[in-house]
Amino acid sequence: MREIPGGFIDGHWVNSEAPGRIAIINPANGQAIGHAPAGCETDVAKAVVAAHGAFAGWASTPVAERIAILRRARDGISKRSDEIAALITQQMGTPISFSKAAQIGLPLRNFDVTLAAMEEIAGEEVTLGRSRIFRDPVGVVAAITPWNFPLHQIVAKVVPALLAGCTVVLKPSELTPFDAAVFAEILNDAGVPAGAFNLVFGGAETGAALVEHPGVDMISFTGSTRAGRSIAAIAGGSLKKVSLELGGKSANILLDDVDYEKVAPAALQQCFVNAGQTCAALTRLIVPRQHKERVEQLVGQLADGWQPGDPDLPDTRMGPMASFVQQGRAKRMVAAAVKEGARIVSNGAELPEGLNAGAYMTPVVLSDVDSDMDIVRDEVFGPVLCILAHDGDEDAVRIANDSEYGLSGGVWSADENRAFAVARRIRTGQVVINGAMLDLEAPFGGVKQSGLGREYGRHGIEEFFNLKAITRP
Structure with missing residues (x-):
């Protein structure tokens, strides 16, 4: 049995304030394989405060240093790949052969593509007319990820956000918390500073608290179209930036x-x-x-x-x-x-x-x-x-x-x-x-009711920037 006592907040594991626990069920046999916190508004508030406090320092960290830290994280996933693949299979039932090939292979490849794209972006200087164009990190990003490709979706959001200079609060699916917990350990071991990455658990209550929190500047969500519409409506009230990868047919x-x-x-x-x-x-x-x-x-x-x-x-x-x-x-x-x-x-x-x-x-x-x-x-x-x-x-x-x-x-x-x-x-x-x-070098995302924004590669990183023009006389 695996047990997660609370979230990873401000560089430490912190006991959850939520009274309940969520049993994690192996769908192959219906048996519980562990428990994770149910999560609550208080957990979210602590994580957002930590992310906000770490933002200025992380955003000012040289791009080369951010790239080096995330490259070490990529190597950390590779070293623990068998462990993570087994966890994903136990949590959501995908065959172990597919876990090793795709559930681990895709995020590793995504790391490689995103790191290369960030190196390319960092070397650019853009001038239009009399203005120089700068890319500023959006700020605090709430990343809400699904269970079907749990680690891949985490990497597709968290890695470009961190490389862009944003700080992150991640809420994984309540069905697949264990690979997210390992990911938090890997980022910490790689040298991501306290507060730059935070992890909270739970279901709809935790997600709603993240979306509504005034300290969150952007929401990156993958899930159902119904949930995406709700998130977009709430985010519109405070004009939060949203990136939504939703359903398909x-x-x-x-x-x-x-x-x-x-x-x-x-x-x-x-x-x-x-x-x-x-x-x-x-x-x-x-x-x-x-x-x-x-x-x-x-x-x-x-x-x-x-x-x-x-x-x-x-x-x-x-x-x-x-x-x-x-x-x-x-x-x-x-x-x-x-x-x-x-x-x-x-x-x-x-x-x-x-x-x-x-x-x-x-x-x-x-x-x-x-x-x-x-x-x-x-x-x-x-x-x-x-x-x-x-x-x-x-x-x-x-x-x-x-x-x-x-x-x-x-x-x-x-x-x-x-x-x-x-x-x-x-x-x-x-x-x-x-x-x-x-x-994975091409932009991925939908039109119509399949979402807003794009993930993967250069276009995925660009989602986490605001453009600033500084104009000379």
Whole structure:
């Protein structure tokens, strides 16, 4: 059992003022693996005061020194990677092989890209007209992160904020506090000064206290669109800067010239990885009408290869969902879709023996759906793929854009120029062509109801600056 007594505030572990504790549940078996503080307004107030007090000193620290400290932190994560990967698997159920490859690999790569981008920014001098342009750190940043890629999302917010000269109060998801606690230890060991980084725990109460606190200058949040709207409304009252990476219902367009046998396995990967609990998952597969039946057969059969298993086993491809709440919601959405007329084209096999105690869900591929159905319009955040038919490139773009979301997208074609032309017309924050891997040097974020602002690389650091112009006569 792991126990976290309180937050990491002003360079020390401080007992929480909250009376309650949150049990951290392993979704693979429903068993508690430890406890974390429930968090409260008093914890937040202490952390914000510490961050405010440390701001002037950290902002004036030479950029080269900030870079050196964060580079040591990167090495600290690498040294403790096996420990952190195991914690992430225990907390949210992702297979251990995926934890090591992605849940650790992505934040390490993000560190490298962000450090390189900061070195580039630090060497620039910008003059426009008679003015010299300076980048000033925003101030105290409240970073509120999700459970699906817990360490990766922490790194994507905390590292650029610290490099920019901001101080930070981090609130991780209440489902995944343990990797955040290790991260706090690593930053402290790397030499981040007291108060520059602070960590509080808890759920909605803690998050609301952070958003509302007058000492917070910026909120960087990743989570649901519903929560993002609430944060933006509260932040607007005091004109806090916000960066919001929210939900998605991203389209994956297959054009009529692709090799469907080759594309189908990748299309399932783009939807089902991390048990479908990925904001950028490509969950709407838009295929040529004349090839729809063929695609249904292919992905329906291939879905059997994504049957869930014990996440601690190295060969497991899909673990449980992160919680029983997530599992229940996804199953209810599928049942409602079937009631509306959707057809399950995957095998729908029963769970393997021995998994009934966990938050497991057999992956589902649905067809005979339309854009008016909730299963097509709303984010499931689970292993559910919807197949829709298009009647040519323009129609495919129309269907892709018929969504309140705009976070990610995919296009497949034997002609890369054709794929690029289609991608340019999709209203979304980023599009991958022919299965391209995530590029951490490129900006990541959404349009429409998928959010505001961008993360990763140079653009991610720029979010944490205010621009100042000093003009000569």
